[in-house]
């Protein structure tokens with residue numbers, strides 16, 4: 296980190312870190328051991344929903360206890376305006392299907408906005424033993440099993456045909472089928488594709504230099520708010536359709552070399568036309 300942090304941004308970061316750590320521990324330690332087996336039955340979704348709700352409640356209670364005038368937008372229904380100019384955008388459990396099956400790629404994602412701009416973001420991935428964080432203008436870094444912090448820097452430039460690109464598929468069958476067609480056209484033109492299952496972690500993997508690009512349709516603000524800042528602070532470019540911010544139509548992120556060619560290609564494929 297270079298310039299000293301704005302004290303408000305620093306306060307919001309520390310609160311996000313604490314909330315993400317506690318919610319991550321709740322999800323990790325509270326996950327029923329037989330959840331993977333229960334995944335074959337019809338009830339497990341409810342178990343996951345209960346964990347989602349409990350994690351969001353923990354986060355909102357902790358933050359509003361300290362900062363009662365802030366607003367909230369959460370996947371599990373938190374939605375208040377607030378009066379302080381600060382709004383928290385929360386995905387208490389991103390990568391729900393991975394969590395259900397016992398795969399490690401799930402995360403707690405917490406972003407803090409001031410007057411509509413994300414200023415701090417934390418993505419905690421407890422089963423990876425890693426947490427990714429960023430402050431606007433203050434860089435991105437990870438903490439984990441190693442000593443101290445690691446600054447995050449996205450990969451050096453690679454041509455698109457050497458790019459490892461992650462994506463995701465919607466829960467709605469017809470939308471998934473269309474996305475699969477686009478992915479099938481992309482595969483011969485890139486190094487390979489990945490499907491991690493957590494938008495927040497995909498964006499952080501881009502920040503870590505573990506991917507060259509990422510795109511997905513059908514995301515919500517809470518899936519991307521923290522990861523978007525972390526990716527940008529690590530030197531990645533993020534956006535949506537040309538000239539736009541990430542949206543439900545398209546969330547796209549890449550190293551500076553990969554972003555534009557990937558955006559152009561997805562446009563040629565009609566990726567954001569229904």
Ligand code: 2AM
Nearest residue numbers: 388389390391463464465466492493494
């Ligand atoms: P979730 O795990 O919180 O549902 C998977 O491709 C990524 O997309 C995950 O981050 C998942 O978040 C997110 N996602 C959100 N809404 C989705 C939807 N309607 N269909 C598919 N994925 C969705």
Ligand code: CA
Nearest residue numbers: 386389390518
């Ligand atoms: Ca999510």
